[in-house]
Amino acid sequence: MAMLQIKNLSKSFGDLQVLRDINIEVEKGQVVVIIGPSGSGKSTMLRCLNLLETPSGGQILYQGDDITALGKKVTGYRKRVGMVFQRFNLFQLHTVLENVMMAPVQLNKMDKAAAREKALDLLGKVGMRDKAEAYPDTLSGGQQQRVAIARALAMDPEMLLFDEPTSALDPELVGDVLEVMKKLAREGMTMIVVTHEMGFAREVADRVIFMDEGYVVEDGSPDVIFTKPKNERTKAFLSRVLNK
Amino acid sequence: MTLYWQKTFSTLGPSLLQGIGVVVYVTVFGFLASLLISLVLAIGRMSKNRPLNRILVLFVELIRGTPLLVQFFYIYYVIPMLLDAFFLLFGVKTGIQIKPVTAGIIGFGINYGCYMSEVIRSAIVSIDPGQREAGLALGYSERQVLFKFIIPPALRNSIPVFGNYLVMMIKDTSLLAMISVQELLLRTKTFASQTFLTVEAYTLLALVYLVVSVPLSRVSVVLEKRIKHRRKS
Numbered sequence: 155m156a157m158l159q160i161k162n163l164s165k166s167f168g169d170l171q172v173l174r175d176i177n178i179e180v181e182k183g184q185v186v187v188i189i190g191p192s193g194s195g196k197s198t199m200l201r202c203l204n205l206l207e208t209p210s211g212g213q214i215l216y217q218g219d220d221i222t223a224l225g226k227k228v229t230g231y232r233k234r235v236g237m238v239f240q241r242f243n244l245f246q247l248h249t250v251l252e253n254v255m256m257a258p259v260q261l262n263k264m265d266k267a268a269a270r271e272k273a274l275d276l277l278g279k280v281g282m283r284d285k286a287e288a289y290p291d292t293l294s295g296g297q298q299q300r301v302a303i304a305r306a307l308a309m310d311p312e313m314l315l316f317d318e319p320t321s322a323l324d325p326e327l328v329g330d331v332l333e334v335m336k337k338l339a340r341e342g343m344t345m346i347v348v349t350h351e352m353g354f355a356r357e358v359a360d361r362v363i364f365m366d367e368g369y370v371v372e373d374g375s376p377d378v379i380f381t382k383p384k385n386e387r388t389k390a391f392l393s394r395v396l397n398k
Numbered sequence: 399m400t401l402y403w404q405k406t407f408s409t410l411g412p413s414l415l416q417g418i419g420v421v422v423y424v425t426v427f428g429f430l431a432s433l434l435i436s437l438v439l440a441i442g443r444m445s446k447n448r449p450l451n452r453i454l455v456l457f458v459e460l461i462r463g464t465p466l467l468v469q470f471f472y473i474y475y476v477i478p479m480l481l482d483a484f485f486l487l488f489g490v491k492t493g494i495q496i497k498p499v500t501a502g503i504i505g506f507g508i509n510y511g512c513y514m515s516e517v518i519r520s521a522i523v524s525i526d527p528g529q530r531e532a533g534l535a536l537g538y539s540e541r542q543v544l545f546k547f548i549i550p551p552a553l554r555n556s557i558p559v560f561g562n563y564l565v566m567m568i569k570d571t572s573l574l575a576m577i578s579v580q581e582l583l584l585r586t587k588t589f590a591s592q593t594f595l596t597v598e599a600y601t602l603l604a605l606v607y608l609v610v611s612v613p614l615s616r617v618s619v620v621l622e623k624r625i626k627h628r629r630k631s
Contacts, residue, residue: 204534206531206534206535229537230537232534232535232537236535236536237532239528239532239535241528243528243529245529245532245533245547247551257536257538260538260542261536261537261538302532309536309537
């Protein structure tokens with residue numbers, strides 16, 4: 155059984171229908187990259203996956219359980235699924251180290267010393283260990299995003315959601331963040347990534363999904379999507395973004 | 399006209415020093431009370447409970463729509479009478495009285511609490527929604543997010559405005575003369591009516607207020623700067 159099954163998912167904001175009949179399955183350990191033009195609904199889709207947006211219809215099954223029916227227990231599900239945001243969203247009044255060790259200590263009752271050890275390890279992994287005592291507003295965007303990834307990893311997530319993690323970064327800072335994400339992919343982390351980084355999609359993704367106007371237009375291996383897409387809209391989009 | 403500064407200083411001066419003690423006492427406790435009340439009101443206003451919301455809005459409008467001085471009179475004279483009448487219904491004679499200073503603290507707490515709750519509310523609204531989403535995504539509940547990631551930065555951002563309210567409260571303690579609190583104005587008034595040194599007395603009074611409030615406003619300006627440039631250095 156697939157780890158994550160999205161069935162007939164739809165979402166509207168008032169009269170505006172943003173997602174239409176989305177069906178996606180993600181296997182454990184897969185890296186799925188979602189591409190598509192702005193306004194295609196890809197971020198909304200990702201946000202539905204940990205219920206930051208409430209779906210209007212359909213089901214999302216995580217390891218067989220329908221998460222749209224969790225009610226208050228959604229916090230338990232969210233602890234198992236990490237999220238990385240476009241604007242990093244680090245906690246501004248807390249140091250880098252506190253940002254990373256806070257949730258395990260407060261939510262999983264992890265021992266403070268152990269959480270600190272682990273946080274420092276994770277910060278080492280993303281290359282931010284020497285900034286452990288710094289505050290977020292003193293860091294560059296790329297540094298903040300790497301801390302945000304460490305923060306998500308501190309909860310030992312089974313799956314990570316990335317919502318345009320490099321879109322708010324200066325071009326020269328994008329590489330460091332992508333490096334960290336590639337490392338995670340190699341280690342077998344299940345990842346769903348909304349991004350405009352076609353190079354990353356091509357190199358790292360097991361599957362690429364192209365979305366447009368709220369539909370999943372095409373879903374396949376990066377080779378197929380990037381070299382011989384079947385759909386006209388996919389072709390048009392790719393020729394626009396790849397021939398810039 | 400001959401002015402008797404020497405006499406004013408030596409007689410009214412020590413009395414005003416005692417008055418400052420009263421002013422500081424009322425302001426410190428009045429301000430703490432208003433902080434607490436404003437926080438409760440701000441959080442209550444954010445709840446999704448409609449009737450509670452309506453009641454709180456009404457209460458804030460009621461307080462903001464009437465003068466502070468009238469509220470002091472109401473708390474000092476009217477509330478004890480109402481409480482008396484209420485307990486009399488159960489056959490209990492209480493003879494409740496509220497000390498002028500206590501009435502002052504309660505009045506400040508409620509009045510300033512209402513104004514400051516609006517400050518906190520707008521500070522809460524202006525916190526980046528990403529902070530909430532990050533907390534939720536980690537597995538915190540809405541309530542935990544509110545108390546850990548929304549209210550602390552909102553309060554921090556409110557500090558400069560709170561500073562202004564503190565200075566205003568110090569000056570507003572002069573209203574308490576009307577309910578017989580022995581603060582600065584009442585002491586000056588008594589002195590002036592006994593000695594007819596009106597010019598000297600009220601001039602000294604104004605100076606005392608200046609000496610107390612100007613440094614405090616300076617402190618709040620410095621605090622504001624420090625918050626803005628926090629850890630950037």
